[in-house]
Amino acid sequence: xxxxxxxxxxxxxxxxxxxxxxxxxxxxxxxxxxxxxxxxxxxxxxxxxxxxxxxxxxxxxxxxxxxxxxxxxxxxxxxxxxxxxxxxxxxxxxxxxxxxxxxxxxxxxxxxxxxxxxxxxxxxxxxxxxxxxxxxxxxxxxxxxxxxxxxxxxxxxxxxxxxxxxxxxxxxxxxxxxxxxxxxxxxxxxxxxxxxxxxxxxxxxxxxxxxxxxxxxxxxxxxxxxxxxxxxxxxxxxxxxxxxxxxxxxxxxxxxxxxxxxxxxxxxxxxxxxxxxxxxxxx
Numbered sequence: 016x017x018x019x020x021x022x023x024x025x026x027x028x029x030x031x032x033x034x035x036x037x038x039x040x041x042x043x044x045x046x047x048x049x050x051x052x053x054x055x056x057x058x059x060x061x062x063x064x065x066x067x068x069x070x071x072x073x074x075x076x077x078x079x080x081x082x083x084x085x086x087x088x089x090x091x092x093x094x095x096x097x098x099x100x101x102x103x104x105x106x107x108x109x110x111x112x113x114x115x116x117x118x119x120x121x122x123x124x125x126x127x128x129x130x131x132x133x134x135x136x137x138x139x140x141x142x143x144x145x146x147x148x149x150x151x152x153x154x155x156x157x158x159x160x161x162x163x164x165x166x167x168x169x170x171x172x173x174x175x176x177x178x179x180x181x182x183x184x185x186x187x188x189x190x191x192x193x194x195x196x197x198x199x200x201x202x203x204x205x206x207x208x209x210x211x212x213x214x215x216x217x218x219x220x221x222x223x224x225x226x227x228x229x230x231x232x233x234x235x236x237x238x239x240x241x242x243x244x245x246x247x248x249x250x251x252x253x254x255x256x257x258x259x260x261x262x263x264x265x266x267x268x269x270x271x272x273x274x275x276x277x278x279x280x281x282x283x284x285x286x287x288x289x290x291x292x293x294x295x296x297x298x
Contacts (some may be wrong), residue, residue: 017118017261019133019222022142022241025104029058035097035156036060037105039113041135041251043198047109055146057106057132057139061095061153065251069116078276079198079249082163087173089160090122096153097126106132106139107227110217112252119254119269125161131258134221168244170280173270177207177291180242183267185256186274190248193287193295198248201278203285205246206294206295209235214251216259228263237265244268249275 020028038060040048044244052062063069068091070080083091097103103126105114114131118255121129140146168176176182184204186192191210196202204210215231216222223231229238237243245253250271251262260267277283278298285296 017258018128018130019262020104020130021133022139022144025057025132025139028102028104034102034104035095035105035153037063037095037114037117038108039063039065039105039117041065041107041113042109043248048113051108053149057136058145059151059153060106061151063091063095063105063113063117065113065116070250075279076276078272078279080251080271080275082120082271084251085124085160085162085277089158091271092158092160093156096156097158098156099158100126101126101156101158102130104130104132106135107135108136110213110220110255111135111222111258112213112255113131115258116251119257120163120264123163125164125204126158132201134219137220139151150170154204166244168268169269170270170272170276170283173205173244173246173272173277174283176242176244176270177205180244181237182208182270183211183235183237183243183245183256184274185211185213185247185253187212187246192289193285199275199278201285201298203275203287203295204291205277206284206286207292208246208286211235211256213247213255216255221257222262225263228259229265232260232263232265237267238257239265241265244270246270246273249273254266
């Protein structure tokens with residue numbers, strides 16, 4: 016179940032050394048947040064690298080951020096100092112996008128208590144809480160991770176899901192409509208997918224309350240028991256939608272290959288404009 020933690024609550028956990036804190040600063044235009052981490056981070060926070068630890072390198076038709084193998088993720092989690100039964104708190108500085116990716120990977124790999132810092136690093140500093148600088152190298156942990164236990168859609172399953180359930184595209188509306196595409200080779204969306212962009216789940220850097228989130232999901236036909244899944248550009252920001260859904264008491268699967276896999280796979284149909292189902296071309 017998705018859990019948020021306030022800066023004051025995290026400060027209390029740190030005073031008793033009962034939390035492992037992960038700094039997952041990542042942006043599409045600045046994927047490596049290591050320099051920012053070294054300049055200032057929540058005390059004790061370990062830097063987590065999106066490109067090498069929360070994903071693996073793959074072929075173009077596997078998407079930009081394929082899921083890491085279980086053993087590789089377990090090795091990374093042990094480097095972060097995580098042990099079995101630990102409370103883990105993740106944060107970033109961009110709408111919980113990186114934090115949601117690590118939350119999703121760890122909770123779906125069997126870690127029960129993973130929380131996201133509500134408001135991210137900005138909320139921590141706004142509360143007048145201290146930062147520290149320099150690298151953090153914790154004692155290695157011994158956590159044991161399981162294989163991801165979550166509906167994870169393949170490209171064929173995503174195609175079928177768009178017809179049988181609600182497939183949510185969380186990219187910006189102009190990317191969904193196919194007006195621009197700054198990263199991937201073709202603009203547009205998966206036919207049948209509906210658009211509920213990343214920013215709508217947030218009020219500034221904080222998640223909206225559960226009632227507001229339920230109302231947002233209802234606008235695209237998602238309610239209790241609705242088969243629903245999310246995708247984005249490369250499987251990172253879709254995890255934020257999954258977190259938001261859980262805050263609202265709803266469930267979303269995820270298509271981790273997302274648009275970067277779809278748009279690099281020959282023969283896949285492409286839809287553009289506001290009509291989710293109107294096919295206007297193919298890869």
